[in-house]
Amino acid sequence: MPDSRKGGEIRQVSRGVTTPDVDTAMPDPEIQQRQKAMELSAIGKRQPRLDGPEKVSGRSLFTDDVQLPGMLYGKILRSRHAHAKILKIDASKALALPGVKAFITGDDSEKVFANQYEPAISKGVTHYIGEEIAAIAAIDEVTAEQAIELIDVEYEPLPAVTDLRKALRPSAPRINPYHDGNVASHNIDNYGDPDQAFEEADLIFEDKLATHPTHNLYSEFHVVLVDWSFPDKLTMYTPTQSGYLFQKKLSEAFGLTDSQIRIVHLNTGGAFTGRGLLRPHHYIAALLSRKTRRPVKIFSAGDEEFLTCRAGGDNDYVVRTAITNDGVIKGFEIEGIMDCGAHAAGLSYLSAMAGNYQARLFKIKGLRFNRKCVITNQRPNFFHHGGMMTGLNAAIMQQLNRAAQQIGQDPIDMFLANAAEQGFTDIVGGTFASCGLKECLEKVRDRSGWKNKYGKLPPYHGIGVAIGSMASGVKGAFKHDTSAAMVKVAEDGIVTLYTGIPDMGQGTHTTMAIITAEVLGCDAEDIRLVAGDTETTPLDVGAFTQRGTFTTGNAVRIAATDARDQIAKVAAERLGVTPDQLVFRDRKIMVNSDRNRNMGFGEAAYACLHSREGRFVMGNGFYNSPLKYGTLAWSFGAQVAEVTVDPETGEVQLTRITVAHDLGRAINPLAVEGQIDGQIFSGMSQTLYEECETDNGQFLNPSRLEYKMPRTYEMPQVEYIIVESVDPYGPFGAKEVGEGPIVVTVGAIAAAVSNAVGAFMPEIPMSPWRVLRVIHQNGDGSGSD
Amino acid sequence: MLLPQHNYLQPASLNECLMALQDAGEFGQIVAGGTDVIFNMRLKLFRPKTVVSIRRLTELMQVEELPDGSLRIGAACRLTDLAENPIINDRFPAFSESIRSVASTHIRNMATLGGNICLQTRCWFTNNSQQWRQGKESCFKTDGDICHVIKSSEKKCHAINNSDTPVALIALNAELTIQKSGAKRVLPIADFFNDDGIEFMKLCPDELVTHVTIPPCNDRLIFSKYAARKGIDFSIGSIAARCNGEGEQTDKVSLILGSLSTAPIKLTKAAEIIQTKGLTDGAIEQAADTVRGDLGEVTNLYSRAVYKKQIARVLVKRTLTHLKNM
Numbered sequence A: 001m002p003d004s005r006k007g008g009e010i011r012q013v014s015r016g017v018t019t020p021d022v023d024t025a026m027p028d029p030e031i032q033q034r035q036k037a038m039e040l041s042a043i044g045k046r047q048p049r050l051d052g053p054e055k056v057s058g059r060s061l062f063t064d065d066v067q068l069p070g071m072l073y074g075k076i077l078r079s080r081h082a083h084a085k086i087l088k089i090d091a092s093k094a095l096a097l098p099g100v101k102a103f104i105t106g107d108d109s110e111k112v113f114a115n116q117y118e119p120a121i122s123k124g125v126t127h128y129i130g131e132e133i134a135a136i137a138a139i140d141e142v143t144a145e146q147a148i149e150l151i152d153v154e155y156e157p158l159p160a161v162t163d164l165r166k167a168l169r170p171s172a173p174r175i176n177p178y179h180d181g182n183v184a185s186h187n188i189d190n191y192g193d194p195d196q197a198f199e200e201a202d203l204i205f206e207d208k209l210a211t212h213p214t215h216n217l218y219s220e221f222h223v224v225l226v227d228w229s230f231p232d233k234l235t236m237y238t239p240t241q242s243g244y245l246f247q248k249k250l251s252e253a254f255g256l257t258d259s260q261i262r263i264v265h266l267n268t269g270g271a272f273t274g275r276g277l278l279r280p281h282h283y284i285a286a287l288l289s290r291k292t293r294r295p296v297k298i299f300s301a302g303d304e305e306f307l308t309c310r311a312g313g314d315n316d317y318v319v320r321t322a323i324t325n326d327g328v329i330k331g332f333e334i335e336g337i338m339d340c341g342a343h344a345a346g347l348s349y350l351s352a353m354a355g356n357y358q359a360r361l362f363k364i365k366g367l368r369f370n371r372k373c374v375i376t377n378q379r380p381n382f383f384h385h386g387g388m389m390t391g392l393n394a395a396i397m398q399q400l401n402r403a404a405q406q407i408g409q410d411p412i413d414m415f416l417a418n419a420a421e422q423g424f425t426d427i428v429g430g431t432f433a434s435c436g437l438k439e440c441l442e443k444v445r446d447r448s449g450w451k452n453k454y455g456k457l458p459p460y461h462g463i464g465v466a467i468g469s470m471a472s473g474v475k476g477a478f479k480h481d482t483s484a485a486m487v488k489v490a491e492d493g494i495v496t497l498y499t500g501i502p503d504m505g506q507g508t509h510t511t512m513a514i515i516t517a518e519v520l521g522c523d524a525e526d527i528r529l530v531a532g533d534t535e536t537t538p539l540d541v542g543a544f545t546q547r548g549t550f551t552t553g554n555a556v557r558i559a560a561t562d563a564r565d566q567i568a569k570v571a572a573e574r575l576g577v578t579p580d581q582l583v584f585r586d587r588k589i590m591v592n593s594d595r596n597r598n599m600g601f602g603e604a605a606y607a608c609l610h611s612r613e614g615r616f617v618m619g620n621g622f623y624n625s626p627l628k629y630g631t632l633a634w635s636f637g638a639q640v641a642e643v644t645v646d647p648e649t650g651e652v653q654l655t656r657i658t659v660a661h662d663l664g665r666a667i668n669p670l671a672v673e674g675q676i677d678g679q680i681f682s683g684m685s686q687t688l689y690e691e692c693e694t695d696n697g698q699f700l701n702p703s704r705l706e707y708k709m710p711r712t713y714e715m716p717q718v719e720y721i722i723v724e725s726v727d728p729y730g731p732f733g734a735k736e737v738g739e740g741p742i743v744v745t746v747g748a749i750a751a752a753v754s755n756a757v758g759a760f761m762p763e764i765p766m767s768p769w770r771v772l773r774v775i776h777q778n779g780d781g782s783g784s785d
Numbered sequence B: 001m002l003l004p005q006h007n008y009l010q011p012a013s014l015n016e017c018l019m020a021l022q023d024a025g026e027f028g029q030i031v032a033g034g035t036d037v038i039f040n041m042r043l044k045l046f047r048p049k050t051v052v053s054i055r056r057l058t059e060l061m062q063v064e065e066l067p068d069g070s071l072r073i074g075a076a077c078r079l080t081d082l083a084e085n086p087i088i089n090d091r092f093p094a095f096s097e098s099i100r101s102v103a104s105t106h107i108r109n110m111a112t113l114g115g116n117i118c119l120q121t122r123c124w125f126t127n128n129s130q131q132w133r134q135g136k137e138s139c140f141k142t143d144g145d146i147c148h149v150i151k152s153s154e155k156k157c158h159a160i161n162n163s164d165t166p167v168a169l170i171a172l173n174a175e176l177t178i179q180k181s182g183a184k185r186v187l188p189i190a191d192f193f194n195d196d197g198i199e200f201m202k203l204c205p206d207e208l209v210t211h212v213t214i215p216p217c218n219d220r221l222i223f224s225k226y227a228a229r230k231g232i233d234f235s236i237g238s239i240a241a242r243c244n245g246e247g248e249q250t251d252k253v254s255l256i257l258g259s260l261s262t263a264p265i266k267l268t269k270a271a272e273i274i275q276t277k278g279l280t281d282g283a284i285e286q287a288a289d290t291v292r293g294d295l296g297e298v299t300n301l302y303s304r305a306v307y308k309k310q311i312a313r314v315l316v317k318r319t320l321t322h323l324k325n326m
């Protein structure tokens, strides 16, 4: 049972200065120099995805492709009331239907919670439209669908509140037993000295920005297949960002050990922060499978997908920037009211991260984030790609571009004068061992032709600049943040990498193959991968907080190095040198000083096994950040967006975007560009298009046709600039490019639109009708107000 | 979301098809490309007993030039084929534009002209799944007693006629050939639509639209559509504008707006202004200003009403300006 926590009390914390176990001050510059000068062969090549041919030819397996003998189909009965008592659920007609095998309600799942406060199946009361109130399993989909239609539910409607501001009123109905006043959490984070920062400012800018509900819109809808036919083994097939986390949660919920749970995630069709947590349907499939002793599959069809997703919600921000007359940015103050929906899960943590984010871009004195998470009768919310950082960055970057204009400075000059740099310790306590932020700013300025455009554009044309930074992994979810890997070298020299990191489209499996290939002197195409199954791969915390390349990449590097060392020992003996004199390159093992003295890589692996020792080469490795919690490496980026606005229709066209991203080292430049493309796409989509329109808690556009996400036709011209600062902690110097760019994209587009219409854009998405409203209210298109 | 149970017939000739429709009566449903009707069945908006496919009726898949210069198009022609048809592209480029603006390439590969003309009206309430609809009371179209879009005493369904080609076809004075077993009638497409989201067309359950005939046209004609995204979306507003003459001079104007109401709208005031004053910039502005009034009640369906009115104005202004320069 979740503990009932009192709402209403404000937790005021002075944050900052993490307590690292290691000294994160600047590492030895010589080490960094050596990293930079490294001779690389596999890394840096434009490597097409290794699973590309399999994916485009439709041969990759996804969860819905899996059919197990005796499999049943589960279907969930969802509440159609935003708030109501459930008086009676009568399934007699459904159960009389031939082929119906099981029926469950909240009575069958009392102790099973999908999240701290969210029951897997709600009992007695329903808190939002779409909430799970019963489920059935039947022999086929048609029967399951028919059976659901035959269940009679008697509701007694309760007053509902779907607007986060109204939910805070004293007269508002109480939505769940855990949160007084419908406040899930209220924190005030102080970083540095915000009061002093505002004291020292000459100018204070204040603006309001609201964001609206979204969907993560991954291409693979939510689906789960559970086989719990035997009581001591639960196998779950489902797309996820983390098999490990799912194992943990399920073992906790059902009293099994971790090893009794197997998560098979095969390929994951996109995530965009939407697949980190278990959802009710995962638990429901397990409950149905336990009850029927048969495998049960549940697929979210149509609008159901919009109810099971946990994406962005309604958030209202007030942002204040403190700045001096000569453009020194002193600090920020943010107030945020954020809609958790009906059940709080993780939003408070996400908002803390967003505050953190804004604290490390500039050399500011202080930042305060007053953040309140509110319970409403809406779908529970988590976040879309870019987290809560996108909305905040949209507000702050607009504000800073406008502030620069007002004090008569070029925004890029102002950013350069205030930007964080290598060796800088921010007010949160992170020290940047590598930081190419200024280089990014200079490069986007030059490549975009900023100097010829800024302030010189015709009416309704806009240009804007934004910057950002992203943690490459954040330790904190568990005591450890471990990724482990194994590298097997067969006697024919074929290398197999075992990794638990899910590839959900970001291409991480190819990245891991490249790292393995680099260490062993092979080609990425030579590496085979075993992945996507907790039973056959070593532990990996998963693919979130941009820890893949950094953390799993380090583990893979260590595992491959272990394998390399084993081979090197034998090869060195054969070649009559010491192992440290060897180079692994072009599938050969060569004496560095005389590369003609060499042996084949396969030959060496064969020699290992067929030696006296009989060694079969298996390299092991794991990586866990030496910090107690927090982050060792951050990416940095700057972008310039150019837009045109149609003053009669309000339509915004993103014409060009120039992206510079400091990702430490580009393991695979092709994948880096792919990541940048994807994030520009999604950043543009979130800023200009995506919105779940709601009417008293009901989504009005729960389909891919009416939930407007742009298509490739809307993609702008993209200029890519890769900045390699070579981080001392990253594998071969690499950091992240998984979420860093999108936050900057949103900020840059927002700033450009605001520049085009000459006003602060107070809402996201900037749908044409909203743009038109702003134009009619205050803009004149001259680029200034 | 699976299809409700039904019988599926695939008649091999027009006669056989008309008989099947007669037999099925009001429990029958014609399916052509299926890009709309199949989806509506999945939403359980319709539960027809008999689904009659016209995909084998090759006699409805021809494009012919008639002796009087008219073009006769079979209702079962695929939109992709029509979009690529050189005669249509050459003689009726605006119609061609309206075809290309429907949905996406994949959908046009399935969709037919007849299906586009007879497209069910759309509304966010009815075009959602049955489970979803249970969140609200049933509406007129779903056998209930209210309209969720406009709540008034008037018992009218306000679903929108969202199809693109009829807008161009009305401006072209096209005629529909409608057949049922043993009978045939011809109706100007301008008279085919009703101002009602449920009984939105003058077609009985046993009738089939077999052909569309377009008379020759030497006037200037433009079709234009405004949608949220390029190449997939239904229109927020669409327009067909036609006039004779050259440059600013004209004395015959017709303006048809689509997707803004339960039926395409003929803008008479705006047309009159241009007819009397010509295509001058002043007259165009003046004509555009009358649009709001001529629109009548605009719903919030799929876009805000105020915004849609603004789009209608912009469409009129831009197409008239374009006509002038044609």
Ligand SMILES: Cc1cc2nc3c(=O)[nH]c(=O)nc-3n(C[C@H](O)[C@H](O)[C@H](O)COP(=O)(O)OP(=O)(O)OC[C@H]3O[C@@H](n4cnc5c(N)ncnc54)[C@H](O)[C@@H]3O)c2cc1C
Binding pocket: A705, B029, B030, B031, B032, B033, B034, B035, B036, B037, B038, B054, B075, B076, B079, B101, B102, B103, B104, B107, B110, B111, B112, B113, B114, B115, B116, B117, B118, B119, B120, B162, B163, B164, B165, B203, B207, B208, B209, B210, B232, B233, B234, B235
């Ligand atoms: C994603 C998406 C986007 C779309 N975008 C657009 C758009 O931009 N513009 C647009 O106009 N449409 C759009 N559509 C709707 C639809 O695809 C098209 O209107 C298409 O032309 C319908 O033709 P069809 O042959 O598939 O019709 P069907 O689905 O087969 O039939 C549609 C209706 O017409 C009736 N019907 C079909 N043929 C005849 C006939 N010969 N006589 C009498 N009744 C008949 C059917 O009974 C049914 O009620 C879109 C659909 C989707 C799924």
